[in-house]
Amino acid sequence: MTYLSVCSGIEAVSVAWEPLGFMPVGFAEIEKFPCELLKQKYPAVKNYGDITQYEKWNIGQFDILVGGTPCQSFSVAGKRGGTADERGALMYAYLGIVETYRPRWVIWENVPGVLSSNSGYDFTSFLAGLEECGYGWAYRVFDARYFGVPQRRRRVFVVGHSDNRTDLAAKVLFEPESMRRDFKKGEEQKQETSENVRGSSEITMYLAHPSDSRFKEAEKTMGSVTAHYGSTGGGNTSLIVEPTYFRRGGNYKYHRDKKASTLRNSASPDCFDLVLASEKKYIRRLTPLECERLQGFPDDYTQIEWHGKPAEQCPDSLRYKAIGNSMAIPIMRWIGERIKRIEEKIK
Known part of the structure; x- marks a missing residue:
């Protein structure tokens, strides 16, 4: 075809x-x-x-x-x-x-x-x-x-x-x-699918941006809360796993002891970073390769030659936006x- x-x-x-x-x-x-x-x-x-x-x-x-x-x-x-x-x-x-x-x-x-x-x-x-x-x-x-x-x-x-x-x-x-309307069969399929998807991502993450003045304070109060989360940026292109952790127009919700608080972020949507919830907290950027996998692309699919420079020097910001869109x-x-x-x- x-x-x-x-x-x-x-x-x-x-x-x-x-x-x-x-x-x-x-x-x-x-x-x-x-x-x-x-x-x-x-x-x-x-x-x-x-x-x-x-x-x-x-x-x-x-x-x-x-x-x-x-x-x-x-x-x-x-x-x-x-x-x-x-x-x-x-x-x-x-x-x-x-x-x-x-x-x-x-x-x-x-x-x-x-x-x-x-x-x-x-x-x-x-x-x-x-x-x-x-x-x-x-x-x-x-x-x-x-x-x-x-x-x-x-x-x-x-x-x-x-x-x-x-x-x-x-x-x-x-x-x-x-x-x-085979409810029983549909419910079994739903449970099986949810379990498979949940098991496919073992890393627990929070989304935030270090340029926000309230970022460090929020990091201290999050404790050991866990949530699967990924984002490629690019405007309305948030990628989210758990339904209770979501992004809407620059609003990021965290949950601690089942209480929600909101951190507003007006920074560039192309530069989302992650706080990993683990025994040793640290901050890192979600890599373009991880974003490619979130969408199902082959590894390094968006790593191309750009403006005469080799693929290894392809700007991450361009890759984030393209993948997210x-x-x-x-x-x-x-x-x-x-x-x-x-x-x-x-x-």
């Missing part, structure tokens, strides 16, 4: 789908660092750049359109400009690509905040746009921690199929067992596998 990946970033989609035999016909990315990575990793695939210029692309036919348009204006951590923000309005450019090229499948990803943005009108207008183009659709919120990576990352995934095949779109996102690879592979299975049955 062939696919066009838009808002490509560092191409989690291609990493996820390469084992499935899917072939990219093109990318669409404008950020400098991801563009350079795409050039080095996928030299034979054309980067079409700005998705608002889709009418000039002349790509031809492909099977799948996939991409997650910018989420900042939809996130509950931001100003929530929705589609009134030019970044949020890019979802209409995505619909323009759907209307122009009419791929058999469409996959769109965004933050859960899109469901309530503009009282739900923004998301409704996106789904209505798919219907106007003749697509049946289904959507579901997935959390990456249930797909084998040690982070909590909830995202909305919309799958559409041409010829108004809502049934096929639903088969991608929903399992027959859950539709039959990407997708969880296991989820994309799961979706791809189910599409492939459906296509094989149809044939």
Whole structure:
């Protein structure tokens, strides 16, 4: 199967789908660092750049359109400009690509905040746009921690199929067992998955930033509290494992003796550091390699040559942002596998 990946970033989609035999016909990315990575990793695939210029692309036919348009204006951590923000309005450019090229499948990803943005009108207008183009659709919120990576990352995934095949779109996102309301079986699966994910991350961490004037005081009061936590930075891209430890718009919550206190941090989101809860407390930065593993990327995937310097000198800040703005690879592979299975049955 062939696919066009838009808002490509560092191409989690291609990493996820390469084992499935899917072939990219093109990318669409404008950020400098991801563009350079795409050039080095996928030299034979054309980067079409700005998705608002889709009418000039002349790509031809492909099977799948996939991409997650910018989420900042939809996130509950931001100003929530929705589609009134030019970044949020890019979802209409995505619909323009759907209307122009009419791929058999469409996959769109965004933050859960899109469901309530503009009282739900923004998301409704996106789904209505798919219907106007003749697509049946289904959507579901997935959390990456249930797909084998040690982070909590909830995202909305919309799958559409041409010829108004809502049934096929639903088969991608929903399992027959859950539709039959088999509560006992579902509960057993939930417990098994949670235990596996929890066991995959043995290091206990706190997220904070040493530039905050209250950081040292907070460090002293945290004691031996434990919580799994990871973050890649990059705006609305927090990666979290335990549900009681979370970040929202610069707010960091710690728990000690079941009492919560909040430390506000207005520092750069690209420079998150970690306090490890152990017998000997110390501070260190979450490494880019750890962030790559949180998303399911191969080790050192984002370590590329940059501005004539060797890969070993690639700036960490650029890597953090690119990884944080990407997708969880296991989820994309799961979706791809189910599409492939459906296509094989149809044939």
